[in-house]
Amino acid sequence: MQLGYTIVYVDDVPATIDNWERAFGLERKFLHPDGGYGEMDTGATTLSFAEREFGRGHFTDDVTRAMFDGGPARFEIALITDDVAAAYAKALANGMTAVVAPSTKPWGQTVGWVRDPEGILIELASPMGDG
Numbered sequence: 001m002q003l004g005y006t007i008v009y010v011d012d013v014p015a016t017i018d019n020w021e022r023a024f025g026l027e028r029k030f031l032h033p034d035g036g037y038g039e040m041d042t043g044a045t046t047l048s049f050a051e052r053e054f055g056r057g058h059f060t061d062d063v064t065r066a067m068f069d070g071g072p073a074r075f076e077i078a079l080i081t082d083d084v085a086a087a088y089a090k091a092l093a094n095g096m097t098a099v100v101a102p103s104t105k106p107w108g109q110t111v112g113w114v115r116d117p118e119g120i121l122i123e124l125a126s127p128m129g130d131g
Helices: 013-024 052-056 062-066 084-093
Strands: 005-010 027-031 037-041 046-051 077-080 097-104 110-115 121-125
Touching: 005 052, 013 027, 013 037, 013 046, 013 084, 046 052, 084 097, 084 110, 084 121
Parallel strands: 005 046, 077 121
Antiparallel strands: 027 037, 037 046, 097 110, 110 121
Protein backbone atom coordinates (compact mmCIF):
# COMPACT_ATOMS: atom_id res chain seq x y z
CA MET A 1 0.00 0.00 0.00
CA GLN A 2 1.22 3.53 -0.77
CA LEU A 3 -0.28 7.01 -0.73
CA GLY A 4 -1.36 7.78 -4.29
CA TYR A 5 -2.79 11.30 -4.12
CA THR A 6 -4.63 13.82 -2.01
CA ILE A 7 -7.71 15.67 -3.23
CA VAL A 8 -8.82 18.86 -1.51
CA TYR A 9 -12.33 20.00 -2.44
CA VAL A 10 -12.61 23.74 -3.07
CA ASP A 11 -15.06 26.21 -4.59
CA ASP A 12 -12.77 27.51 -7.35
CA VAL A 13 -10.11 25.13 -8.68
CA PRO A 14 -8.41 27.50 -11.18
CA ALA A 15 -8.15 30.28 -8.58
CA THR A 16 -6.78 27.87 -5.98
CA ILE A 17 -4.15 26.59 -8.41
CA ASP A 18 -3.20 30.16 -9.36
CA ASN A 19 -2.89 31.08 -5.68
CA TRP A 20 -0.66 28.07 -4.91
CA GLU A 21 1.54 28.76 -7.94
CA ARG A 22 2.15 32.36 -6.84
CA ALA A 23 2.39 31.76 -3.09
CA PHE A 24 4.49 28.59 -3.06
CA GLY A 25 6.18 28.45 -6.46
CA LEU A 26 4.51 25.12 -7.28
CA GLU A 27 3.64 24.41 -10.90
CA ARG A 28 0.36 23.10 -12.18
CA LYS A 29 0.66 19.61 -13.55
CA PHE A 30 -2.83 19.44 -15.00
CA LEU A 31 -6.04 21.47 -15.15
CA HIS A 32 -9.12 19.90 -16.71
CA PRO A 33 -10.59 22.09 -19.49
CA ASP A 34 -13.81 22.57 -17.49
CA GLY A 35 -11.81 23.87 -14.51
CA GLY A 36 -13.32 21.36 -12.11
CA TYR A 37 -10.17 19.39 -11.35
CA GLY A 38 -6.47 20.16 -11.28
CA GLU A 39 -3.17 18.85 -10.00
CA MET A 40 0.00 20.48 -8.70
CA ASP A 41 3.49 19.18 -9.42
CA THR A 42 4.72 18.38 -5.90
CA GLY A 43 7.00 15.41 -6.54
CA ALA A 44 6.10 11.78 -5.98
CA THR A 45 2.62 12.28 -4.48
CA THR A 46 0.00 14.26 -6.37
CA LEU A 47 -1.80 17.16 -4.70
CA SER A 48 -5.14 17.66 -6.42
CA PHE A 49 -7.94 20.19 -6.15
CA ALA A 50 -11.50 19.40 -7.23
CA GLU A 51 -14.76 21.31 -7.09
CA ARG A 52 -16.68 20.74 -3.88
CA GLU A 53 -19.93 19.81 -5.66
CA PHE A 54 -18.10 17.33 -7.88
CA GLY A 55 -16.89 15.56 -4.74
CA ARG A 56 -20.31 15.65 -3.07
CA GLY A 57 -21.81 14.07 -6.21
CA HIS A 58 -19.97 10.79 -5.59
CA PHE A 59 -21.93 10.05 -2.42
CA THR A 60 -25.56 9.53 -1.46
CA ASP A 61 -25.34 9.18 2.33
CA ASP A 62 -25.92 12.31 4.42
CA VAL A 63 -22.88 11.83 6.66
CA THR A 64 -20.37 11.76 3.80
CA ARG A 65 -22.16 14.48 1.84
CA ALA A 66 -22.04 16.75 4.93
CA MET A 67 -18.23 16.74 4.89
CA PHE A 68 -18.42 18.99 1.82
CA ASP A 69 -20.19 21.75 3.80
CA GLY A 70 -18.10 24.52 5.36
CA GLY A 71 -14.37 25.01 4.98
CA PRO A 72 -11.59 22.44 5.05
CA ALA A 73 -10.99 21.23 8.59
CA ARG A 74 -8.95 18.76 10.65
CA PHE A 75 -6.05 18.43 8.26
CA GLU A 76 -3.14 20.41 6.92
CA ILE A 77 -0.88 20.22 3.92
CA ALA A 78 2.83 20.45 4.71
CA LEU A 79 5.30 21.87 2.20
CA ILE A 80 9.00 21.27 2.88
CA THR A 81 11.49 24.04 2.13
CA ASP A 82 15.05 24.93 3.07
CA ASP A 83 14.06 28.55 3.78
CA VAL A 84 10.84 28.66 5.80
CA ALA A 85 11.06 32.40 6.54
CA ALA A 86 11.35 33.29 2.84
CA ALA A 87 8.56 30.86 1.88
CA TYR A 88 6.33 32.32 4.60
CA ALA A 89 6.98 35.90 3.44
CA LYS A 90 6.31 34.95 -0.20
CA ALA A 91 3.07 33.21 0.77
CA LEU A 92 1.85 36.28 2.67
CA ALA A 93 2.82 38.58 -0.20
CA ASN A 94 0.74 36.43 -2.54
CA GLY A 95 -2.58 36.26 -0.75
CA MET A 96 -2.11 33.71 2.01
CA THR A 97 -3.15 34.60 5.57
CA ALA A 98 -0.71 34.40 8.49
CA VAL A 99 -1.60 31.79 11.10
CA VAL A 100 1.66 31.18 13.04
CA ALA A 101 4.97 32.87 12.22
CA PRO A 102 7.96 30.58 11.62
CA SER A 103 9.82 29.38 14.69
CA THR A 104 12.35 26.68 15.43
CA LYS A 105 10.94 23.77 17.41
CA PRO A 106 12.87 21.92 20.16
CA TRP A 107 13.61 19.08 17.72
CA GLY A 108 15.37 21.53 15.36
CA GLN A 109 12.75 21.88 12.65
CA THR A 110 11.57 25.35 11.61
CA VAL A 111 7.82 25.58 10.97
CA GLY A 112 5.20 28.22 10.25
CA TRP A 113 1.57 28.07 9.15
CA VAL A 114 -0.54 30.02 6.65
CA ARG A 115 -4.09 29.63 5.38
CA ASP A 116 -5.13 29.97 1.76
CA PRO A 117 -8.28 31.82 0.58
CA GLU A 118 -10.23 28.52 0.56
CA GLY A 119 -9.41 27.98 4.26
CA ILE A 120 -6.77 25.28 3.71
CA LEU A 121 -4.17 25.17 6.49
CA ILE A 122 -0.63 24.94 5.11
CA GLU A 123 2.45 24.16 7.18
CA LEU A 124 5.74 25.44 5.80
CA ALA A 125 8.54 23.35 7.31
CA SER A 126 12.24 22.72 7.02
CA PRO A 127 13.30 19.11 6.49
CA MET A 128 13.20 17.14 9.74
CA GLY A 129 16.36 17.64 11.75
CA ASP A 130 17.28 20.87 9.91
CA GLY A 131 16.80 24.24 11.58
